[in-house]
Amino acid sequence: xxxxSPDLESIGSGTTTKRSSVSSGSRSRIRRDFLSRFxxxxxxxxxxxxxxxxxxxxxxxxxxxxxxxxxxxxLQKFDYALEGIAFQQLTRMPNAVYASTSSAVEGKAYLAIxxxxxxxxxxxxxxxxxxxxxxxxxxxxxxxENLKFYQAEKALAIGKLEGLSAxxxxxxxxxxxxxxxxxxxxxxxxxxxxxxFALDSDHPPSLPVLGEALFYALRILISRSVSRLDFSQxxxxxxxxxxxxxxxxxxxxxxxxxxLDFDVNNVYDCAADWIMKHSKIAVxxxxxxxxxxxxxxxxxxxxxxxxxxxYHSIMQYFGPPKHSIEDxxxxxxxxxxxxxxxxxxxxxxxxxxxxxxxxxxxMSPEIVEVQExxxxxxxxxxxxxxxxxxxxxxxxxxxxxxQINEVLSNGTLPYHxxxxxxxxxxxxxxxxxxxxxxxxPAWEDxxxxxxVQRQTKILSIMKQRGLSSKYLPQLHGSGxxxxxxxxxxPSSGGRCDHxxxxxxxxxxxxxGETVADLVNEGRFGPEEAIRCxxxxxxxxxxxxxAGIRHGDIRPENVVYVTSGVRHPYxxxxxxxxxxxxxxxxxxxxxxxxxxxxLQEGKLCAASDAESLIYMLYFCSGDFPxxxxxxxxxxxxxxxxxKRLIQxxxxxxxxxxxxxxDYVDSLCGTPYPLDYEIWLRRLKRNLSEDHGKEIETSG
Numbered sequence: 001x002x003x004x005s006p007d008l009e010s011i012g013s014g015t016t017t018k019r020s021s022v023s024s025g026s027r028s029r030i031r032r033d034f035l036s037r038f039x040x041x042x043x044x045x046x047x048x049x050x051x052x053x054x055x056x057x058x059x060x061x062x063x064x065x066x067x068x069x070x071x072x073x074x075l076q077k078f079d080y081a082l083e084g085i086a087f088q089q090l091t092r093m094p095n096a097v098y099a100s101t102s103s104a105v106e107g108k109a110y111l112a113i114x115x116x117x118x119x120x121x122x123x124x125x126x127x128x129x130x131x132x133x134x135x136x137x138x139x140x141x142x143x144x145e146n147l148k149f150y151q152a153e154k155a156l157a158i159g160k161l162e163g164l165s166a167x168x169x170x171x172x173x174x175x176x177x178x179x180x181x182x183x184x185x186x187x188x189x190x191x192x193x194x195x196x197f198a199l200d201s202d203h204p205p206s207l208p209v210l211g212e213a214l215f216y217a218l219r220i221l222i223s224r225s226v227s228r229l230d231f232s233q234x235x236x237x238x239x240x241x242x243x244x245x246x247x248x249x250x251x252x253x254x255x256x257x258x259x260l261d262f263d264v265n266n267v268y269d270c271a272a273d274w275i276m277k278h279s280k281i282a283v284x285x286x287x288x289x290x291x292x293x294x295x296x297x298x299x300x301x302x303x304x305x306x307x308x309x310x311y312h313s314i315m316q317y318f319g320p321p322k323h324s325i326e327d328x329x330x331x332x333x334x335x336x337x338x339x340x341x342x343x344x345x346x347x348x349x350x351x352x353x354x355x356x357x358x359x360x361x362x363m364s365p366e367i368v369e370v371q372e373x374x375x376x377x378x379x380x381x382x383x384x385x386x387x388x389x390x391x392x393x394x395x396x397x398x399x400x401x402x403q404i405n406e407v408l409s410n411g412t413l414p415y416h417x418x419x420x421x422x423x424x425x426x427x428x429x430x431x432x433x434x435x436x437x438x439x440x441p442a443w444e445d446x447x448x449x450x451x452v453q454r455q456t457k458i459l460s461i462m463k464q465r466g467l468s469s470k471y472l473p474q475l476h477g478s479g480x481x482x483x484x485x486x487x488x489x490p491s492s493g494g495r496c497d498h499x500x501x502x503x504x505x506x507x508x509x510x511x512g513e514t515v516a517d518l519v520n521e522g523r524f525g526p527e528e529a530i531r532c533x534x535x536x537x538x539x540x541x542x543x544x545x546a547g548i549r550h551g552d553i554r555p556e557n558v559v560y561v562t563s564g565v566r567h568p569y570x571x572x573x574x575x576x577x578x579x580x581x582x583x584x585x586x587x588x589x590x591x592x593x594x595x596x597x598l599q600e601g602k603l604c605a606a607s608d609a610e611s612l613i614y615m616l617y618f619c620s621g622d623f624p625x626x627x628x629x630x631x632x633x634x635x636x637x638x639x640x641x642k643r644l645i646q647x648x649x650x651x652x653x654x655x656x657x658x659x660x661d662y663v664d665s666l667c668g669t670p671y672p673l674d675y676e677i678w679l680r681r682l683k684r685n686l687s688e689d690h691g692k693e694i695e696t697s698g
Contacts, residue, residue: 027226028226030262030264031222031225031226031262032226033264034222034262034264034267034270035181035219035222035223037264037267038218038219038222038267038268038271039147040268041211041212041215041216042208043268044211044214044215044268044271044272045207045208045211045212045215047268047269047271047272048207048211048214048272048275048276049207051272051275051276052207052210052211064283065203065204065283066204066281066282066283067282067283068282068283068284068285069239069250069251069252069282069283069284069305069309070250070284070305070308070309074308075301075304075305075308077325077326077329078304078307078308078311078325078329079299079304080328080329081325081326081327081328081329082127082298082304082307082328083328084127084328085123085124085127086123087119087120087123087296087298087307088119088123089112089115089116089119089295089296090115090119091108091111091112091114091115092108092112092293092294092295093108093109093112093113093116093245093246093290093294093295093296094108094109094112094245094294106161107152107156107161109190109245110141110152110155110156110161110164110167110190111152111153111156112290112294113152113167113188113190113243114139114140114141114151114152114167116289116296117139117167117169117186117188117310118137118139119296120306120307120310121135121137121139121169121310121314122135122137124307124310124311124314125137125314127323127328128311128314128321128322128323128324128325128328129314129318129321129322129323130322136171136172136318137169137170137171137172137185137314138169138170138171138172138179139167139168139169139170140152140167140168140170140178140179141155141164141166141167141168142164142165142166142167142168142187143155143160143163143164143165144163144164144165145163147181148178148179149168149170149178149179150178152167165189166187166188166189166190166216167187167188167190168184168185168186168187168188169184169185169186169187169310169313170183170184170185171183171185171229171317180223181219181220181223182220182223182224182226182227182229183229184220184223185310185313185314185316185317186238186239186240186241186309186310186313187216187217187220187240187241188240188241188242188243189209189212189213189216189240189241189242189243190243190244191209191242191243191244192244192245193206193209193244194209194242194243194244194247194248194249194286195244195245195246195247195286197247197249197286204283205242205249205283205286209242210251210283213240213242213251213253214251214253214275214279214281215271216240217238217240217251217253218253218257218271218274218275220238221236221238221253221255221257222257222260225257225258229317236254236255236256236257237252237253237254237312237316238252238253238254238313239251239252239309239310239312239313240252240253241306241309242286243289243306245290245294246288246289246290246291246292247286247287247288247289247302248286248287248289248302248303248306249283249284249285249286249287249302249305249306250283250284250305250306250308250309251281251282251283251284252281252282252283252309253279253280253281254279254280255274255278255279255280256278257274259274259277259278260274260278261273261274284305286302287300287301287302287305288300288302289302289303289306385404385407385414385416385432386404386407387404387405387406387407388403388404389403389404390402390403390404390421391403391404391418391430391432391481391505392481392482393477393478393479393480393481393482393505393507394479394480394481394482395477395478395479399482400420400421400477400479400507401420401421401422402418402419402420402421402428402430402477402507403418403419403421403424404416404417404418404430405417405418405419405427410514410556410557410574411516411556412447413447413448413451414432415429415430415431415432415451416429416430416431416432417429417430417511418430418507420476426509427509427510427511427563428476428477428507428508428509428511429473429507429508429509429511429573430505430506430507431451431452431455431505431506431507431508432452432481432503432504432505433448433449433451433452433453433503433504433505433506434448434449434503435500435502435503449576450576450577450587451506451574451576452504452505452506452576453504454576454577454578455506455574455575455576455578456475456478456504456506458548458575458576458578458580459473459474459475459478459506459508459575460475460478461546461548461580462475462543462546462548462575463475465546467542467543467545467546468542469538469539469542470510470569470571471535471536471538471539471542471569471570471571471572472539472542472543472571472572473508473509473510473571473572473573473575474508474509474510475506475507475508476507476508476509477505477506477507478504478505478506478507479504479505480501480502480503480504480505481500481501481502481503481504481505483498483500483501483503487501508573510559510561510571511559511561511563512559512560512561512562512563512570512571513559513560513562514555514556514557514558514559514560515532515555515556515558515559515560515570515615515619516555516556518560519555519619524619526652526653527686528560529616529619529620529652529653529656530652530653530655530656530682530685530686531568531569531570531686532558532560532570532616533612533616533656533659533682534679534682534683534686535569535570535571535572536553536558536570536572536612537609537612537675537678537679537682538675538679539571539572540572540608540609540612540673540675541675541676541679543578544608544672544673544675547580548575548578548579548580549578549579549586549603549607549608550572550574550575550577550578550579550608550611551577551578551579551584551585551586551587551597551603551607551608552574552575552576552577552578552586552587552589552592553572553592553608553611553612553615554574554589554591554592554611554615555615555618555619556574557572557573557574558570558571558572558573558615559571559573579602579603582602585601585602586601586602586603586607588601588629590626590627590628590629590631590632591614591618591623591624591626591632592611592614592615592618593611593632594606594607594608594610594611594667595610595633595636595667595668596610596667596668597611598629598632598633598636599633604667604668604669604670605666605669605670605671605672605673606663606666606667606669606671606673609663609666609673610663610667613645613649613659613660613663614645616649616652616656617645617648617649617660620648620649620651620652622648640664640667645660645664646660646661646664653685655681655682655685658681659678659681659682662678
């Protein structure tokens with residue numbers, strides 16, 4: 001049996017190679033021609049109109065429309081890996097990109113974006129790939145008219161500001177100072193309205209923004225497909241960043257561009273068809289990156305997901321790093337242990353699950369400007385409470401420890417379910433105030449003050465005046481946090497320089513699920529509504545006897561206690577806005593505040609009962625869209641005059657309908673509520689209908 005002649009085989013091989021080369025060259029020319037005609041992002045976006053509308057229609061309100069590019073577990077591990085990495089940013093982001101007509105504001109924004117991306121790639125390269133080799137990247141701004149890249153300063157100097165459309169991270173190439181599209185690792189689009197999408201994480205950015213991002217992503221993918229560079233790690237995936245003066249997010253686009261029909265006479269239809277049929281799109285939530293001073297919050301999730309996208313973009317070309325995320329994250333526990341020892345956090349045997357997590361990052365949350373003297377600026381440590389953390393407070397010269405079991409929110413502020421260290425079987429609500437040294441937004445800071453300091457005062461007064469009712473929260477502990485290290489406060493009433501010194505803590509009992517949670521889970525039926533009305537009315541009866549009115553009744557401020565009791569009951573919590581004297585002002589809530597409170601900013605005798613009626617009404621399923629005080633007052637007038645509230649509560653129980661009629665007769669008058677008679681009626685109704693004995697007021 002004779003084999004093939006080497007010469008013939010060689011000739012055949014050469015012919016095949018030649019044909020393959022001709023085919024590859026022809027394919028590249030077609031794709032380059034396609035790219036030269038694919039230049040109008042608005043025209044491309046128009047082709048996606050019907051597709052985007054259909055996606056929105058099909059999704060309804062069933063959650064996010066697109067998948068997210070990164071899981072929280074991935075981001076957490078990446079966060080641990082970054083603990084020892086320093087990020088610097090020298091140019092501050094202006095407070096609002098287009099708040100001024102001055103081009104200087106927009107120009108500074110592009111400078112800030114360029115600095116941010118340069119700081120990101122430099123720190124990532126040196127931490128993960130090589131500290132010895134020079135950073136192989138450049139950062140430039142894309143000029144839309146010729147699709148070339150310029151340094152931000154040069155672009156501004158030659159008057160190209162109005163034509164800038166994006167900022168990119170590119171591979172350095174001295175032969176191509178204006179960049180090449182196949183050299184792009186990542187693009188960032190600076191748009192003024194990105195922050196508006198942060199309010200609803202389930203909905204993606206608008207089609208004009210998304211369409212432009214998809215346009216640039218596809219251009220990059222096609223450019224890579226005809227490039228001589230090796231993007232073998234992931235040539236079919238690209239990350240586009242969306243940023244404004246404060247917020248940012250990530251769009252990930254992946255797909256096989258070989259499935260794109262490169263019809264040079266119909267480029268936009270072909271491109272749109274590929275997006276709809278052959279691409280996979282992931283969109284991250286929009287989160288804050290820059291604070292109001294223009295400094296990048298490197299440790300926050302908004303910046304973290306952008307930095308993680310940049311990490312993946314670098315890895316697409318340079319491959320896996322020398323130091324993996326797992327390697328750097330593995331040092332997290334040892335770093336945490338070292339910090340605890342340095343700061344004398346006490347007996348670590350109480351903290352196998354992670355005692356009150358104090359983190360000090362070497363990466364600064366603020367701008368670090370390197371001076372000639374190389375002055376080292378130490379960042380303030382950040383304070384986080386997580387499940388398993390242990391917090392210690394000083395209460396009347398005694399130390400109390402609490403281990404965090406759950407982290408919750410009342411809709412605006414966080415609070416916690418914890419257990420005393422010396423009584424692990426007991427549960428308490430734990431509220432942490434704002435550290436005196438921390439610069440918080442004024443509104444959030446005031447809410448924290450009402451939640452912790454003011455509520456502590458009210459509960460202390462209740463205790464002093466001898467109020468005893470199981471339907472009222474009980475003060476379990478209050479005081480100041482015991483921070484790590486030696487406290488150097490000058491006196492018992494002062495505070496030292498430690499950022500956590502003086503942070504107020506409030507601990508209350510009992511613990512239960514909020515009415516808001518019961519309603520959301522469909523567990524707030526007629527029996528619960530009647531019991532809730534009775535128990536809250538009993539709490540109000542007790543507090544009013546001491547001259548205290550609640551002023552903030554809503555579903556988040558009523559909890560259902562079931563653990564460790566024979567008969568479940570409701571407790572009225574959230575007494576921070578309570579009214580003690582005429583100068584006090586109740587909370588203002590368009591849905592739950594009484595008519596008198598909305599009109600006068602004060603409470604009348606029946607205001608709390610009126611708020612209780614609104615809470616029961618809205619928990620029955622009807623929740624109107626109220627956006628102004630005038631609208632809220634109009635709704636109240638119409639609903640009471642047409643007896644809509646009485647009818648709705650009548651469907652739940654006749655006693656609730658009768659009680660709402662009674663409250664209606666007292667609204668806005670000085671006449672006191674007859675608590676005793678209505679507590680008897682509600683109790684009798686529960687006893688007859690449900691066979692359960694309950695307590696009235698204590």
